[in-house]
Amino acid sequence: MGSRLYRITFLFMAGCLGQALGQAEESQPSVVPTSQAEFERDIYPLMKDICFGCHGNKRAKAELNLEAFSANPDFFKDGRVWGRVAEMLRHREMPPENKKQPSEDQRILLTEFIDKELAKFDCSNPNVPVNPGRVTLRRLNRNEYNNTVRDLFGVDYQPAADFPNDEVGYGYDNIGDVLSMSPILMEKYLRAAEEITAQAIRTDIPPYPPxxxxxxxxxxxxxxxxxxxxxxxxxxxxxxxxxxxxxxxxxxxxxxxxxxxxxxxxxxxxxxxxxxxxxxxxxxxxxxxxxxxxxxxxxxxxxxxxxxxxxxxxxxxxxxxxxxxxxxxxxxxxxxxxxxxxxGPLDAPQPKLPESHRRVIVRQPNATEIRDVARESLNQFAEKAFRRPVSEKEINRLLTFVDMSLADGGSFEQGMQLAVQAILVSPHFLFRWELDTRPSGDEPIRELTDWELAS
Missing domain, CATH: 2.60.120.260 (Galactose-binding domain-like)
Structure with missing residues (x-):
């Protein structure tokens, strides 16, 4: 069961992470095509009109050929050149007074475009707002993991006692940028999930109803x-x-x-x-x-x-x-x-079960309602574990673990153990997500949802 658990939970975790990151990528369109189109439409014609006469292929004053730079602009590689161009335009040192001058709007258009492109690589640029990018996903540290498991199952297991020590940054052990995921820690998560579910969910239950x-x-x-x-x-x-x-x-x-x-x-x-x-x-x-x-x-x-x-x-x-x-x-x-x-009888008294079991499985199913009870239980538990509403697609993926156990001759409870193990190694449980679905930079401030604020 152990090696099989490792395989299926790795697959489940990879699927969850791939789906989540895929959604994030879909919601954040790349800025490169948009900037390139803007450059070709607005910037290149303007530079051709006011810059290439002195700094072009035919004539390159100060050994600066802006026409060559503009043919395939690389603001990361040639950042110093483009930064100097913006400064010369901003301080009206270029074009020279005896040359054709851009309008004020054109000058602003050029400098702001260059500043915007450079800001993607240099957050120290004082001329544009700093965009720090997305919030780093924060992994639960050892204390947070123990507390979350306790709140989910109602039992103080302390499963993280065997985990590697968390990295510390600036004196804190809950900073997302230093809470990495090592192979040994992932192995500990897998083992802890197996041990937690073995203690929390009883499998030696007589059939209910009888x-x-x-x-x-x-x-x-x-x-x-x-x-x-x-x-x-x-x-x-x-x-x-x-x-x-x-x-x-x-x-x-x-x-x-x-x-x-x-x-x-x-x-x-x-x-x-x-x-x-x-x-x-x-x-x-x-x-x-x-x-x-x-x-x-x-x-x-x-x-x-x-x-x-x-x-x-x-x-x-x-x-x-x-x-x-x-x-x-x-x-x-x-x-x-x-x-x-x-x-039967179908209304026979339910067997007495520990609180941890009852927190996961809402009720003992009869033969006709196993899948319904599994769905209801997993929906309720996963919503708490993931700290957000769960989709039907996610629940269906978890139900495959129950189906797999039953197909192999296992019990309903053993199937639920597998499904809960998959939840406990999912990145949606191990990490606290604050993903903004809007393109980066649309709004300077975003309100956290009730779920994000509570977690």
């Missing part, structure tokens, strides 16, 4: 011609109309679920019909389109009352035709029952 896997041999039949017979210890075959029956002892009142694992051989114009009766009264009829290669549980609700009650599973529409000229109508239709389970 379940009784009815042994196949407990069913019987009143057919004496072999048309309904026990094929082996785990399979009843119904080869013509007939039924299998049981007198089942219901120990308490309440609602129960009868779960039937059945399949059929298909033939003729209709699907095989499986009917369930309680004390001779029809309860529900199913059409069985599942063949032997697949598994499917047919589930119905019963409310029999306390005591012994007779339950029957009947095959209602036998079909045999081996002589039809139509190949689609030839064949032998039969019904097979390979397992039954009684679940």
């Amino acid at each position: 379940e009784d896997a009815i042994r196949t041999k407990r069913w019987g039949t009143r057919s004496d011609d072999g048309a309904v017979r026990l094929e082996n210890d785990n399979l009843w075959g119904l080869f013509r109309e007939g039924s299998i029956d049981i007198r089942y002892p219901f120990r308490t009142d309440g609602e129960y679920l009868l779960q039937i694992d059945a399949y059929a051989t298909l033939a003729g114009p209709e699907l095989p019909k499986l009917q369930v009766t309680l004390n001779g009264e029809p309860v529900k009829t199913f059409e069985v389109k599942i063949t032997e290669e697949k598994r499917h549980n047919f589930i119905l609700k019963l409310k029999p009352g306390r005591g012994n009650h007779r339950i029957s599973i009947a095959y209602m529409n036998n079909y045999v035709n081996n002589d039809s000229p139509d190949p689609a109508l030839r064949g032998d239709r039969n019904l097979f029952v390979r397992g039954t389970k009684m679940i």
Whole structure:
């Protein structure tokens, strides 16, 4: 389980981080194409008109060829040259008095454009507002991690006691720029997630509601011609109309679920019909389109009352035709029952569970609501862990861990452990996000959301 956990949680974390950074990139369009277009449209023609006569390819006074610089401007590489150009324009030293002069608006246009481009690389430029860029993502330090885990699960685990010491900057251990993520720390996060969920979520829980896997041999039949017979210890075959029956002892009142694992051989114009009766009264009829290669549980609700009650599973529409000229109508239709389970009563008292378990799983699900309870529980827990509302796409990704556990024969609780482990190693949990979805520099001030302010 350990190595598998590492693989799946790394994949989940990478997916979350890629999605988040992708959204940030999509919301922040690159400034380079826009600046280049502005340069070619507004700046180059103006410089050609007032600068290239003295500082161009044909004539380069002071060994300065602005025409060559402007052919493919690189404000990072040639920052000193462009800075000098802006200063000469700003102090009206260029163009010389005896040369063509730009208008005041044109002079401002040139200097502001150059200042803006240089400010992308030099925050010391006094002529433009300093744009420090995006807020650094702040990783939870050890104390914050312990406190967050305590608040999420209601138990003081102190899982960060084994983590490497946090880096300190300017005397503080919660500065985003120094809270790096080393490989050893990531490994500690993975191990801590596994240990936390092992302590917080119980897996040794009896089924709720109570379940009784009815042994196949407990069913019987009143057919004496072999048309309904026990094929082996785990399979009843119904080869013509007939039924299998049981007198089942219901120990308490309440609602129960009868779960039937059945399949059929298909033939003729209709699907095989499986009917369930309680004390001779029809309860529900199913059409069985599942063949032997697949598994499917047919589930119905019963409310029999306390005591012994007779339950029957009947095959209602036998079909045999081996002589039809139509190949689609030839064949032998039969019904097979390979397992039954009684679940309930549905209102049985919930098992007593620790607070940490109840903080993650909102209630113990019955057989028909496992995915619904998993979705509700993960939505509630992930919203707290990520410190923001979660999307349906994120919840669906987490649900795959529950599905994977169930497909491998694990329990619902084991699946929830995997999903919560994925949450605890997600960058949305390990880091506090304050991402502005607007392009950088649109507004000098942005109000934090209630979620960002609270976290």
